[in-house]
Amino acid sequence: MNIIDGKIISEQIKTEIAAEVRKMIADGKNPPHLAAILVGEDPASQTYVASKERSCKEVGFTSSIYRYPATMSEAELLKAIEFLNNDDEVDGFIVQLPVPKHISVDKIIESINPKKDVDGFHPINAGRMMASLPSYLPATPYGIMQMLERSNIETEGKHCVVLGRSNIVGTPVSVLMSRNSKNANATVTICHSKTKNLAEITRQADILIAAIGKPLFVTADMVKEGATVIDVGIHRVASPDTKSGFKLVGDVDFANVSKKCSNISPVPGGVGLMTIVSLLENTLKAAKKEVYK
Ligand code: L34
16 A cells, blocks of 8 residues: 655655746746735634745745734725735735635635636636636645646546535546546546435545545545545544644545555645645746746
8 A cells, every 4th residue: 555645745846846946036037926815813724824835935935924804804805805916026826715704705716816816716717727728727636636647646547536526626626537638537426415325436436536524534445445545635633642632634534444545645744735836836837927928
């Protein structure tokens, strides 16, 4: 059994990005600049945004974080977005999700200039992805594709079962896995809350992508011997064994599932780290105007 090491793969990609940034600077260009808007004090969001900032530093990007209280109004957030849409110093930016309940996520996402939407969440980018046009790919699906590619996991003709149909993971990763392109060409089945005989379907998966948002949902009996399992879930669950009082687990019961599969991505140390480097890659593309002129 091989553990797909998100730490090693993400470090590799960061080294490649850092080399590109050095080249840009040598050519007299500015380094890429990523901005992040963080609303409220959700502990997980704070960790992720801090990690994004640290990663920017590692590769030589400029980064800015705009922090606002959870009480910020939707109108104020739209104003902050408009400011970044028009800030020529910023190549790309994100609004870290979730946002407080009184703010409409859809409105927020649609207000981001698609050219700066390095999360790839804007409907223009989602639509362009669907049409196989140049676009920013959503960071988590993009990270999963890179993880499979860089681990030399065969996808062509394989049965890929995706658990979950969210706009930001399940749906886009299904599209990417089924595309007619190198390192894709899989036959994809999407499962969700209304799926009948779920385990029967997951047991047919050569590649199982778990993005269902339920801790330890995927158990060993749901997985075929020798399958590749990608765990997208990340949950903080209470634990007496750690100083912090919690530990991180994924959507997959790693201890038991790992005994059966040929490749598995761990949590922590898997998809989360890939999500961050994919965001860096999109920001590099934004700075180089590779997707939009
Ligand atoms: N706008 N909101 C926007 N873009 C995103 O791409 C995200 N996402 C998801 C939540 N909201 C977002 C992230 O950044 C999830 N996510 C994310 C990013 C990083 C990590 C996990 C999820 C990560 O670094 N995971 C580490 C452990 C970190 C920890 O200690 O909590 C890992 O090893 O998995």
